[in-house]
Amino acid sequence: MSEAIAQWRGFKAATRLGWKISSNWTQPLIFVIYSVLRPLSAAFILVIMYRVISGGAPGTGAYLAFLVSGVAFWSFVQYGFAGLSNGIVEDRGEYKMLKYVYTSPAHFYVYLLGRGLAQLASAAASAVIVLVVATVALRLPIHPLGVNYPLLLSASFLALLAVIGMAMAYGLLLLQAVDAHGYGELGSGVLYVISGAIFPITVLPGVLATLASLSPLVYWMELIRRSLLGSQAIRMFPALSDGDVMLRLVVTTVATLLLAHLVFTWADRQARRKGLIDMESNW
């Protein structure tokens, strides 16, 4: 069996495993309801917050679309980042199988990519349903035929690479802790604040705004809104063209992946040196 086939099989098994863990606890319909309940509620919270302040003034559609699109696509970060990094810790602490995966011929990267892909599949379902429901319910200015799909898909592809890279590195870092409960959510919480998902990063104080401008997520959010809403999008970077924003997304994604690789390699070495892969931990 060639090496490539072995890795492909490992990848498929990891994807299948990740999907089963996240979805096979219930019937498909209940799974879909569960998947959209949280992001939909989060969107409605923001809608009410906005309506309370704006009082339904003209031009509300664009701002609501800004909020809803941010929440809908945030599912990818929630599932991809918190889900995958928690999954690594969970594989060690609860399922006690990390050591077997780690020592299998499938490359650890490949396994984690597979697990991450399963998380993103859940997120995609959630994002689409939230977007459709909110667009119809709130009459948002999003028209399926007017969406710039190439821009949306290429930006999302890059951003999700960055998300999975960050999640892998963060998950490996979490192996250092005996009790890493809640740290996945903590990490995604920090990203939430500096991603421009629910408010423009211009309201952040100087240091946080600078930090946010180094994150690929903020350019991704900008491109999502531009691709969905076109000229009606509320822009965080009005001075930048679509190409400029894409260029920044590419640069920050590459930088993030490089940094993630360095952190992953360091954390991996530490984990092996300290015997953390099969450590008894709290879960």
Add this chain to the structure above:
Amino acid sequence: MDIAVETKALRRVYRSRRQEVVALDGIDLQVRRGERFGVLGPNGAGKTTLIKILVTLLLPSSGEAFVDGLDVIRQFREVRHRIAMVSGGENVGFGMLKVREQLWMFSQFYGMPSAQVRRHIAELLERLGLSEAADRRVSALSSGMRQKMNLIRGLITNPRILFLDEPTVALDVGAARDVRDEVRRWMAEDPSRTVILTTHYMMEADELCDRVAIVNRGRIVAQGTPAELKQQVQQDAIVDLQLSPGNRLLDALRAVDGVAAASVSEQDGIDRFSLHLSSDAALSGVMRVVEGSGRQIRGVQKREPTLEDAFVKLVGRGMAEEEQA
């Protein structure tokens, strides 16, 4: 006769959408006060289900059960004051607590006075050789130490009836002996105390129990003292035959004239056949079958019957074979 535990036609069926499993199928049992009573059987025989019903964690599907004269179905709250259960391989409690803290915590669920219970814990830790581990976190204990701690948890609440569910499973020889010794000592302190022990270790039941019930597939197939049970195979000659590995031979041996029962287990790469022969003459038939099989004989010896032999005689096959069935 003073009865500590009694069951009448006890039956328990586990139902799920796909299947129905009869775990207990009409168990009639009487355990006398002051007895060390063993429930012996292979995995899946229904031993643990029986214990869970008696300790009020599970309701029977039908039948009755009484513990210390109290109905476990209706008077379960009162029953709980009088019992304790310790299961083998248990990993319960809170890893970040120290051993003595964990023991104290469980005692409080029984309303024990703290000062008295702390003294009692110290005594028991000393007796079981755990004094040095008293201030160690539970998560740092070895499995042997953990099981001793679990036994102490069962003893500190001063139960009248102690249920031990496979208490020495996965323990090394020394730790298992310590657990058995402590059970004996605890019983000796007060003759009104009763122990019900489930196990699939024949030696343990033989060594520790005054009386034993052999359970298989949810039914009691025999009960009595270990000596009485072994008596059932006393007329047979028990021969252990050690053979090199090879083709399946058990059915051919069972078919030999004069072989009343046979079982096999594998140990260190050698098949150990245990044969119940109604007469010594049957041995020549056995040898012919062995020679025909091409297997090499590594050893033959006649020995005294054990509870395992009684089980084989009663059920028709060995415990390991029964578990796989």
Add this chain to the structure above:
Amino acid sequence: MNHPSAIRIFFKTIVARAYPRFVGSHRNLTWLVTETLLPLIGTIAMIYVYRALHAPARYLGFVVLGGVLLAFWQNVIWSMATQFFWDRGGGNLELFAMAPTSLAAILLGMALGGVYMSLTRSAAVLLVASTLFGIGYSTASLLPALGIFVLTVCALYCLGMVLASLFLFYQREAWQLADALQEPIYFLSGFYFPVRSLGAVVGGLGSLIPLTLGLDAIRQLVLPGTPQFVPLAWEVVAIVVQIVAYGVLSQVSLRYLELQSRQDARLILRST
């Protein structure tokens, strides 16, 4: 046979079950990071949403007070409602159920142990967020506000006991159910906006959760200008009624749970 009284066992159980939580929070300090930073980040994110909308200062206060009570809801969901489910997985539930104590005492003990963490978390949100964003509160009605806070927490824990019985009927989906009781409840309880904005029907539905009315009442007392959902006195009465109703319901449901679980082997079947 003489044995300790039920009331003695009840109180001893509460103390004993709170003990590991209390001790654990001192021996393993990692919770401090997640328990304080995570809600703080969530609160700050919502404050920035209002900032971006140029909302009046009291709206930032709404978010902070929501964040304070959110800690208790999280404690009820993760440390009380789901607790029997986790305990069953670890094998502890068998030992709790087999002891001559009550499951309500076990749950109260867990909640008491968790209050310490929740208070730390609430205090961190209140102090840090209020200081960072310069949010002021009226102290004229501080005592009544504290009283309502205590009543709300009591009602919340009674509801938590009802939920705990419900959760034992779940297997792996228990985690997802607990997860689903987050944002939807933040929405229904008006954690980040005035409850009145929900309207009579949704607000009325949300009021089944004690947090909704408690939060609105506390906001009315310490943040002048809060749009009133229902008059303060009604809210207090409703919370007291909820304490009684959920208290009684919890006892009934726990008894039912115990009987049903003995029937269905739910006390002994472990799930992951």
